[in-house]
Amino acid sequence: xELRRLTYFxxxxxELHFGRAASRLGIAQPPLSRQIAALEADIGAQLFDRSRxxxxxxxAGEVLEGHARQLVDRLDxxxxxxxxxxxxxxxxxxxxxxxxxxxxxxxSLIKSYxxxxxxxxxALSAMNNAALHSALxxxxxxxxxxxxxxxxxxxxxxxxxxxxLILAVPDNSDLATRExxxxxxxxDQAFVLYPRRPRPSYADFVLxxxxxxxxxxxxxxxxxxxxxxxxxxxxxxxxxxxxxxxxRTTRPGVFFRxxxxxxxxxxxxxxxxxxNQSRQVLQFLDVAQxxxxxx
Amino acid sequence: xELRRLTYFxxxxxELHFGRAASRLGIAQPPLSRQIAALEADIGAQLFDRSRxxxxxxxAGEVLEGHARQLVDRLDxxxxxxxxxxxxxxxxxxxxxxxxxxxxxxxSLIKSYxxxxxxxxxALSAMNNAALHSALxxxxxxxxxxxxxxxxxxxxxxxxxxxxLILAVPDNSDLATRExxxxxxxxDQAFVLYPRRPRPSYADFVLxxxxxxxxxxxxxxxxxxxxxxxxxxxxxxxxxxxxxxxxRTTRPGVFFRxxxxxxxxxxxxxxxxxxNQSRQVLQFLDVAQxxxxxx
DNA sequence: CCCGGCTCATGCGCTTTGGGTATGATCACG
DNA sequence: CGTGATCATACCCAAAGCGCATGAGCCGGG
Numbered sequence: 001x002e003l004r005r006l007t008y009f010x011x012x013x014x015e016l017h018f019g020r021a022a023s024r025l026g027i028a029q030p031p032l033s034r035q036i037a038a039l040e041a042d043i044g045a046q047l048f049d050r051s052r053x054x055x056x057x058x059x060a061g062e063v064l065e066g067h068a069r070q071l072v073d074r075l076d077x078x079x080x081x082x083x084x085x086x087x088x089x090x091x092x093x094x095x096x097x098x099x100x101x102x103x104x105x106x107x108s109l110i111k112s113y114x115x116x117x118x119x120x121x122x123a124l125s126a127m128n129n130a131a132l133h134s135a136l137x138x139x140x141x142x143x144x145x146x147x148x149x150x151x152x153x154x155x156x157x158x159x160x161x162x163x164x165l166i167l168a169v170p171d172n173s174d175l176a177t178r179e180x181x182x183x184x185x186x187x188d189q190a191f192v193l194y195p196r197r198p199r200p201s202y203a204d205f206v207l208x209x210x211x212x213x214x215x216x217x218x219x220x221x222x223x224x225x226x227x228x229x230x231x232x233x234x235x236x237x238x239x240x241x242x243x244x245x246x247x248r249t250t251r252p253g254v255f256f257r258x259x260x261x262x263x264x265x266x267x268x269x270x271x272x273x274x275x276n277q278s279r280q281v282l283q284f285l286d287v288a289q290x291x292x293x294x295x
Numbered sequence: 296x297e298l299r300r301l302t303y304f305x306x307x308x309x310e311l312h313f314g315r316a317a318s319r320l321g322i323a324q325p326p327l328s329r330q331i332a333a334l335e336a337d338i339g340a341q342l343f344d345r346s347r348x349x350x351x352x353x354x355a356g357e358v359l360e361g362h363a364r365q366l367v368d369r370l371d372x373x374x375x376x377x378x379x380x381x382x383x384x385x386x387x388x389x390x391x392x393x394x395x396x397x398x399x400x401x402x403s404l405i406k407s408y409x410x411x412x413x414x415x416x417x418a419l420s421a422m423n424n425a426a427l428h429s430a431l432x433x434x435x436x437x438x439x440x441x442x443x444x445x446x447x448x449x450x451x452x453x454x455x456x457x458x459x460l461i462l463a464v465p466d467n468s469d470l471a472t473r474e475x476x477x478x479x480x481x482x483d484q485a486f487v488l489y490p491r492r493p494r495p496s497y498a499d500f501v502l503x504x505x506x507x508x509x510x511x512x513x514x515x516x517x518x519x520x521x522x523x524x525x526x527x528x529x530x531x532x533x534x535x536x537x538x539x540x541x542x543r544t545t546r547p548g549v550f551f552r553x554x555x556x557x558x559x560x561x562x563x564x565x566x567x568x569x570x571n572q573s574r575q576v577l578q579f580l581d582v583a584q585x586x587x588x589x590x
Numbered sequence: 591c592c593c594g595g596c597t598c599a600t601g602c603g604c605t606t607t608g609g610g611t612a613t614g615a616t617c618a619c620g
Numbered sequence: 621c622g623t624g625a626t627c628a629t630a631c632c633c634a635a636a637g638c639g640c641a642t643g644a645g646c647c648g649g650g
Contacts, residue, residue, distance in 0.1 A: 003298040045381020060381035067373030078362030086340020086355035275346040
């Protein structure tokens with residue numbers, strides 16, 4: 001069951017002449033004769049009819065020839081495809097991101113990667129920070145785009161985007177039309193924050209801001225994720241503090257307003273397992289770094 | 296591009312453990328590690344992620360695994376099929392015969408061979424003796440069933456059937472109802488003989504009989520083959536001298552009558568090239584010999 | 591009818607490749 | 621921080637493959 005013999009066999013089947021086949025293979029004629037003889041012994045049947053000066057394939061030889069050509073071609077294709085996947089030129093990359101990232105630069109980054117590696121299938125999904133971390137550790141995803149960055153020494157990080165915070169307010173709130181908004185004046189507002197779990201979360205980060213401005217929100221609603229929170233804002237449940245980039249997408253019922261007061265901003269960070277050395281991941285991080293530098 | 300490495304790779308992919316894979320393959324672990332390393336070097340990509348205690352396939356490894364399984368299976372199937380064809384258990388056998396043979400024992404012989412080797416595809420065709428000889432020499436057929444036997448030392452022969460000659464007469468001829476027919480009395484008859492080419496042929500053999508009986512046919516019509524000749528008899532063109540076995544098939548317009556007089560008989564003989572040692576041919580001849588002996 | 595050339599098979603020595611044993615390096619786990 | 625497990629490396633030996641020389645069978649020409 002050795003492949004070299006099949007390629008030798010095919011050369012002889014092509015040339016119908018041991019000497020020419022041997023020189024085509026770059027070997028001498030005697031070893032070729034021996035290899036063919038060994039193949040015939042292995043199969044237990046003559047593959048060539050050598051009774052005449054011009055040799056010819058037997059029926060068994062013809063059958064084997066068809067299969068052998070297919071096999072050699074398929075093996076070659078398999079090697080090529082494996083090489084391509086190994087080099088990161090094809091395959092699959094599972095990228096997950098926090099919901100609020102879909103309004104910022106992430107889509108542009110994704111587009112850039114796709115243009116560089118069009119044959120890599122991208123599996124995109126949205127989840128909150130905790131789910132991102134868990135999915136990375138469980139190897140359910142290769143890349144996590146989190147906000148804020150995940151604290152885990154086993155992960156490598158690439159900062160993607162840093163942005164200011166703004167307010168998302170319902171369109172029927174007086175905040176929607178007020179000239180300027182000072183953060184310290186929001187003590188009587190209902191706050192919609194996210195995510196609910198796990199604590200401490202981005203919600204706690206915002207609550208810290210409130211404490212810095214010497215108030216506690218009058219009402220506090222904790223949503224599972226950004227998408228739910230902004231939906232609650234749009235129906236008038238309360239206001240939320242969100243990254244500036246989400247204001248690029250207009251949304252019925254929601255006004256985005258900047259404010260005066262504490263604004264440490266928020267950062268979007270790309271994460272991958274350090275031990276995931278797959279070319280797809282390395283190349284994605286590379287594209288991301290160049291993408292960030294070019295801005 | 297060596298196949299052993301693929302089977303080794305598959306063993307490791309199955310076990311995800313070099314030690315177990317090695318013992319399953321019946322080799323020690325170090326050479327297995329080396330072969331996998333060589334395969335990875337050949338492909339230029341990691342196939343296994345060895346960073347953890349439990350190794351796992353990389354994307355490239357998964358791609359190769361799928362292809363490798365198919366390849367190994369197909370190669371195995373190819374060897375099996377080639378073996379079967381080489382042993383004569385499958386494949387193709389091209390058998391040609393003279394038209395007058397299709398009424399005798401040949402169909403039974405064919406049936407017997409089919410029952411012994413049902414997977415061998417039989418390509419049957421009818422042609423006259425000259426065409427049979429030419430087709431055998433040109434290797435267009437493997438077996439020729441000729442009448443009389445072909446004179447060629449390069450052919451091996453198996454006598455199949457020996458039979459008497461009888462007359463085929465039109466049903467409106469007075470010969471059809473006559474009590475007994477003496478061959479010598481046929482001088483005033485129109486003879487339909489075959490084949491037309493090449494001379495000397497079966498027709499000349501019959502004409503020799505006439506000369507032995509001291510007459511020349513009043514009229515002589517030469518047909519291309521037996522089928523044409525019997526058709527001419529059926530429409531009243533004349534009488535013909537045919538092997539007895541054709542009378543087993545009744546034919547509208549034709550009466551078969553035995554006669555008194557010279558009757559050297561005629562023989563059906565199976566031929567194959569001596570240098571055609573294919574199992575299909577040898578086995579057919581073997582079946583034929585046993586078939587003849589059993590009668 | 592024999593001889594020479596062509597073609598595939600065989601004998602023999604050498605190189606390459608593959609496998610075995612011993613051991614090292616790394617990592618998880620107690 | 622040691623211990624066992626696991627894969628990689630070092631080294632040696634056996635088997636397989638290759639090249640060269642040569643034999644055997646066949647065909648065509650003198």
